[in-house]
Amino acid sequence: xxxxxxxxxxxLAAVAVVTTGALRHPxxxxxSISGTVTYTGTMPKMKAIDMAKEPSCAAQHxxxxxxxxxxxxPSNSLEDVVVYISAGDQGSSPGTTAVRYDQKGCQYQPHxxxxxPNQPLEIYNDDKTSHNIHPLAKANAEWNKSQPxxxxxxxxxxxxxxxxxxxCNIHPWMHGYFAVLNTSHATQSGEDGTFSLKGLPPGKYxxxxxxxxxxxxxxxxTVGSGDTPKVNFIFKATPY
Amino acid sequence: MKAQMxxxxxxxxxxxxxxxxxxxxxxxxxxxxxxxxxxxxxxAAYARYCVGCHGPQGDGRxxxxxxxxxKPRDFTEAxxxxxxxxxxxxxxxxxxxxxxxxGFVTTNMPQWRPLTVATREDLVAYIKTFSSKWRTQSPGTxxxxxxxxxxxxxxxxxxxxxxxxxxxxxxxxxxxHGDGPAASTLTDSKDQPIHPYNFSTGTRFKCGTTNxxxxxIFMTGLDGTPMPSFADQLQPGEAWDLVHFLRTLQxxxxxxxEIWALYVRAHATELPAIGPDTTTTSTQ
Numbered sequence: 001x002x003x004x005x006x007x008x009x010x011x012l013a014a015v016a017v018v019t020t021g022a023l024r025h026p027x028x029x030x031x032s033i034s035g036t037v038t039y040t041g042t043m044p045k046m047k048a049i050d051m052a053k054e055p056s057c058a059a060q061h062x063x064x065x066x067x068x069x070x071x072x073x074p075s076n077s078l079e080d081v082v083v084y085i086s087a088g089d090q091g092s093s094p095g096t097t098a099v100r101y102d103q104k105g106c107q108y109q110p111h112x113x114x115x116x117p118n119q120p121l122e123i124y125n126d127d128k129t130s131h132n133i134h135p136l137a138k139a140n141a142e143w144n145k146s147q148p149x150x151x152x153x154x155x156x157x158x159x160x161x162x163x164x165x166x167x168c169n170i171h172p173w174m175h176g177y178f179a180v181l182n183t184s185h186a187t188q189s190g191e192d193g194t195f196s197l198k199g200l201p202p203g204k205y206x207x208x209x210x211x212x213x214x215x216x217x218x219x220x221x222t223v224g225s226g227d228t229p230k231v232n233f234i235f236k237a238t239p240y
Numbered sequence: 241m242k243a244q245m246x247x248x249x250x251x252x253x254x255x256x257x258x259x260x261x262x263x264x265x266x267x268x269x270x271x272x273x274x275x276x277x278x279x280x281x282x283x284a285a286y287a288r289y290c291v292g293c294h295g296p297q298g299d300g301r302x303x304x305x306x307x308x309x310x311k312p313r314d315f316t317e318a319x320x321x322x323x324x325x326x327x328x329x330x331x332x333x334x335x336x337x338x339x340x341x342x343g344f345v346t347t348n349m350p351q352w353r354p355l356t357v358a359t360r361e362d363l364v365a366y367i368k369t370f371s372s373k374w375r376t377q378s379p380g381t382x383x384x385x386x387x388x389x390x391x392x393x394x395x396x397x398x399x400x401x402x403x404x405x406x407x408x409x410x411x412x413x414x415x416x417h418g419d420g421p422a423a424s425t426l427t428d429s430k431d432q433p434i435h436p437y438n439f440s441t442g443t444r445f446k447c448g449t450t451n452x453x454x455x456x457i458f459m460t461g462l463d464g465t466p467m468p469s470f471a472d473q474l475q476p477g478e479a480w481d482l483v484h485f486l487r488t489l490q491x492x493x494x495x496x497x498e499i500w501a502l503y504v505r506a507h508a509t510e511l512p513a514i515g516p517d518t519t520t521t522s523t524q
Contacts, residue, residue: 130407132468143328146468169466172425
């Protein structure tokens with residue numbers, strides 16, 4: 001009786017060790033999801049921005065600055081599309097490093113900042129003019145703060161996942177986004193439209209692609225251990 | 241005898257009526273304690289007084305809304321201009337109570353002083369039911385407004401420098417006429433065109449009439465509009481200096497305007513122009 005008891009305990013312990021070990025076992029490597037984002041139809045034309053009202057910014061640009069709401073690359077690729085795991089996420093790392101957002105030459109750099117809820121965001125004004133940072137949040141709080149030249153960076157966080165448009169009221173051509181996402185598995189498509197989400201333990205995932213004019217698309221994909229399935233997104237581009 | 245008593249009664253009734261009205265007016269100067277209103281009672285008052293503009297869903301789309309500008313407040317967003325709390329936070333009940341009582345000058349939102357204090361408090365409680373944010377968030381902590389600094393020429397001069405450095409003129413214009421370089425393209429958070437305040441139009445503004453009200457405007461920002469908060473950028477002393485300067489832009493014989501007029505009479509040519517900095521090159 002006593003021996004049986006010890007034996008079952010030992011068995012349970014062994015099962016526990018094997019199970020937890022399996023999740024970290026090096027012989028079950030993480031997979032990745034990669035693919036390409038492309039478009040069909042007619043792309044809208046990006047327009048040249050007139051910065052004459054802000055000479056100190058206009059002077060920083062030798063060639064015309066174009067709007068950035070839909071950027072096409074070679075072979076009908078779409079650049080800067082946000083691709084992320086929207087469901088079934090595993091193995092995501094917490095967002096603790098500060099994400100930097102610059103106002104430079106009266107433009108937001110980067111155009112889209114990807115961060116997690118409660119991840120520190122540091123907003124810098126690198127220009128000779130004041131800017132006001134006005135994230136038009138709906139799920140998060142909408143605030144509006146002035147940042148004169150030479151002011152220290154503003155340190156902010158958002159508590160909820162949301163795609164937040166950002167604008168400067170003083171310079172109406174400035175448009176950007178904060179993509180606050182509940183995962184570290186998030187990226188943007190490159191110039192050739194390709195993207196890759198790495199470090200995905202085996203499981204069933206929903207991958208979502210978001211383009212600020214053309215909307216959102218999702219696909220489900222199963223990742224086995226070490227698998228690298230391909231997921232492509234095709235957006236319908238419209239000229240207006 | 242009967243006639244005399246009748247007159248006396250009338251007088252008494254009249255006095256009482258005046259007292260009640262004054263009482264309401266005096267109550268308007270008072271603060272609303274947090275949570276004092278009753279939303280259920282407020283619902284009936286809302287249906288009588290507010291629904292025509294603010295709409296049955298409180299989203300600012302009442303049947304009058306199509307003809308008025310600026311549009312009525314959309315309570316479903318829980319985004320308010322005139323608060324004592326920092327930008328991005330909810331106002332206190334008293335902030336909303338003062339707004340209902342005072343109305344919004346230059347808009348279709350009237351002063352609701354004819355309603356009793358209790359009715360106004362109930363309305364505040366009711367309009368909070370239109371957004372779930374009130375159930376998940378507490379109001380912000382009201383900002384501390386330190387005692388006003390002495391009104392001197394130096395204070396006004398420094399306020400003028402703050403107006404230049406913080407680039408208020410970009411929207412409000414060098415003389416505060418609402419004609420700055422960025423003014424014509426301003427839009428509110430619903431993408432509707434909006435004008436920056438024109439100081440030459442009078443001495444009242446949407447969020448009040450006093451110097452403390454002015455102080456609060458730029459130290460909390462007007463949420464939902466292009467007007468940001470300068471709380472991170474200004475020390476309280478500078479903020480009071482700016483208030484003193486802003487009063488000189490208004491067409492009234494305020495103490496600030498009197499002092500400033502004396503100074504300008506003797507020193508007008510010494511004042512640097514407000515506006516784009518033309519002394520440095522733009523490629524710096």
